[in-house]
Amino acid sequence: xxxxxxxxxxxxLEEVPDGGSRGFTLRGGGGRxxxxxxxxxGETLWAYLNVCPHRGTPLDWRPHDFLDREARHxxxxxxxxVFRIEDGVCIAGPCPGEQLxxxxxxxRGDRFFAALDPEP
Numbered sequence: 001x002x003x004x005x006x007x008x009x010x011x012x013l014e015e016v017p018d019g020g021s022r023g024f025t026l027r028g029g030g031g032r033x034x035x036x037x038x039x040x041x042g043e044t045l046w047a048y049l050n051v052c053p054h055r056g057t058p059l060d061w062r063p064h065d066f067l068d069r070e071a072r073h074x075x076x077x078x079x080x081x082v083f084r085i086e087d088g089v090c091i092a093g094p095c096p097g098e099q100l101x102x103x104x105x106x107x108r109g110d111r112f113f114a115a116l117d118p119e120p
Contacts, residue, residue, distance in 0.1 A: 007113035021066035
């Protein structure tokens with residue numbers, strides 16, 4: 001695995017509702033757009049690439065809608081896979097044991113910065 005590339009601003013804490021989620025677009029290697037999302041619980045943020053490991057499709061079918069009805073898990077709207085928020089591991093659905101791709105986050109005050117793996 002390559003070392004992460006330089007960090008870029010993902011969001012400010014208040015951009016993600018507490019107990020909710022929000023999608024973002026980052027600039028990846030070669031200038032390509034990379035879809036990502038974050039989930040917030042209090043002062044903690046988790047971020048992942050917006051790609052289901054089952055088929056490679058985006059997880060949300062409506063913008064910023066990444067959680068199940070109870071907001072307890074990440075849900076793939078296409079295939080119904082259910083992922084733990086804390087580590088992105090699939091716990092139900094078509095890809096048990098597989099994992100979402102996490103983004104390494106660095107917090108600076110109320111801003112969160114993410115690093116993407118560079119292109120090979």
